[in-house]
Amino acid sequence: MIKKILDDKPTKLFIGFACFFVANALLAECIGGKLFSLEKLLGLPVHEFTIFGQSGLSVTLTAGVLLWPLEFVMTDIVNEYYGPKAVKRISYTAVILISYAFLMFLVAMKVPPSDFWKGSHQAEGIPDMQVAFESIFGQGMWIILGSLTAFLVSQIVDVTVFHKIKKRTGEKYVWLRATGSTLVSQLVDSFIVLYIAFKLGQGWSWQLVLAICVVNYTYKAVVAVALTPLIYFLEHRINKYLGPETTARMKAEAMGKEYVPVVND
Numbered sequence: 001m002i003k004k005i006l007d008d009k010p011t012k013l014f015i016g017f018a019c020f021f022v023a024n025a026l027l028a029e030c031i032g033g034k035l036f037s038l039e040k041l042l043g044l045p046v047h048e049f050t051i052f053g054q055s056g057l058s059v060t061l062t063a064g065v066l067l068w069p070l071e072f073v074m075t076d077i078v079n080e081y082y083g084p085k086a087v088k089r090i091s092y093t094a095v096i097l098i099s100y101a102f103l104m105f106l107v108a109m110k111v112p113p114s115d116f117w118k119g120s121h122q123a124e125g126i127p128d129m130q131v132a133f134e135s136i137f138g139q140g141m142w143i144i145l146g147s148l149t150a151f152l153v154s155q156i157v158d159v160t161v162f163h164k165i166k167k168r169t170g171e172k173y174v175w176l177r178a179t180g181s182t183l184v185s186q187l188v189d190s191f192i193v194l195y196i197a198f199k200l201g202q203g204w205s206w207q208l209v210l211a212i213c214v215v216n217y218t219y220k221a222v223v224a225v226a227l228t229p230l231i232y233f234l235e236h237r238i239n240k241y242l243g244p245e246t247t248a249r250m251k252a253e254a255m256g257k258e259y260v261p262v263v264n265d
Contacts, residue, residue, distance in 0.1 A: 009241065009242055009246065010081075010082075010242065010246065010250060013081075013238070013241070013242070014078075014082060014086065017074055017077065017078055017090070018090045018093065020074065021071065021074045021075075021078070021090050021094060022090065022093055022094045022097055024067050024070055024071060024074070025067075025071055025094040025098060025151070026094070026097060026098055026101055027067055028064040028065075028066075028067035028068050028071070029064065029098050029101070029102075029147060030101075030137075031062075031063040031064055031066075031067070032062045032063060032064030032147070033062070033063075033136060034062065034063040035060050035061065035062055035063075036060070036061060036062075036063055037058065037059065037060055038059040038060070038061055038219065039058065039059055046058055051210075051211040051214050051215070052207050052210050052211045052214075053207055054207050054208050054210075054211035057211055057212075057215060059215060059219065060215075061215075061216065061219060065216070065219060065220065065223075068220075069220065069223045069224060069227055071151075072158060072182045072185065072186065072224065073178075073227055073230060073231060073234070075087055075091075075155060075158050075159070075162075075182075076158070076162060076177070076178040076181065076182065076231060077231065077234055077235070077238070078090065079158075079159055079162050079163070079181075079254070080174075080235065080251065080254065081238065081247075081250045081251060081254055082250070082254055083253065083254035083255070083256070084159040084160075084163060086254075087155060087158075087159045088155070088156070088159065091151070091152060091155040091156075092152075094151070095148050095151065095152055098148060099148065102144055105137040105138070106138075108133075108137065109133065109134050109137060109138055113129070113130040113133075117129055117130075118130050141201075142196060142197045142198075142200065142201025142202070143197040143201065145196055145197070145201075146192065146193040146194070146195070146196030146197035146198075146200075146201070147193050147197070149192055149193075149196055150188070150189045150190075150191075150192035150193035150196070151189065153188060153189070153192055154185040154186065154188045154189035154192070155185070157181075157184060157185040157188050158181045158182065158184070158185035159181075161177075161180060161181040161184045161185065162177050162178070162180075162181035163255070165177035165180055165181065166255065167255070171251070174231065174232060174235065175228050175231070175232070178228065178231045179224055179225055179228050182224040183221055183224055186217060186220040186221065186224060187217055189220075190213050190216045190217040190220065191213050194209050194212055194213050194216070195209060198212075
């Protein structure tokens with residue numbers, strides 16, 4: 001059985017995509033608690049600006065945004081070759097496993113810590129390892145709920161927009177359906193996570209929620225456009241790996257069409 005699976009290139013490719021997709025999503029959630037300055041990362045001076053009357057803003061992002069754009073690249077690739085059902089399947093799998101991971105984080109935080117371990121890193125400036133552990137892994141429930149809800153909804157939006165564009169353009173304009181679907185879905189993602197985590201969870205004003213949403217979405221939009229060449233590169237490599245006939249069959253079936261092989265006289 002395993003030999004048959006590993007000899008089938010589309011199956012082997014899908015397993016690889018699914019594993020990367022889930023692992024990348026989980027890592028993005030785990031590192032999302034750290035905030036960083038994009039200006040400092042790029043070696044630029046930090047300056048404050050105003051949006052919607054909200055002053056004192058700067059380009060401060062969560063570390064999770066370093067990985068999330070790859071999720072939407074993978075979404076578009078899986079959508080292209082395997083169709084919306086495959087995207088939904090790996091998205092549901094990612095949400096279930098991320099939820100499981102956070103449940104295990106909660107269990108790990110609640111088990112009694114060793115007295116030795118609690119003070120084992122005082123020399124490094126960490127007086128209580130239990131407090132440090134909880135501060136890293138103990139993200140608020142509103143943030144977790146917002147993040148998972150935003151991820152799932154944005155994935156469904158991405159799939160829908162991608163296929164609507166492809167039905168109109170066919171195999172042309174890969175950049176349009178890939179980048180266009182990501183731009184729409186990321187707008188939905190940015191708003192939902194901020195609304196649930198900070199409007200509902202912490203009582204932020206609409207002014208602040210919308211201002212932060214604009215900052216986050218601007219970054220995601222720029223990255224989505226910048227990653228367009230990566231999608232072309234991946235498609236080229238995948239087409240070469242699968243071969244022209246398998247590629248054509250998979251893309252047709254992904255769109256719900258019957259594949260008709262071309263017969264040369």
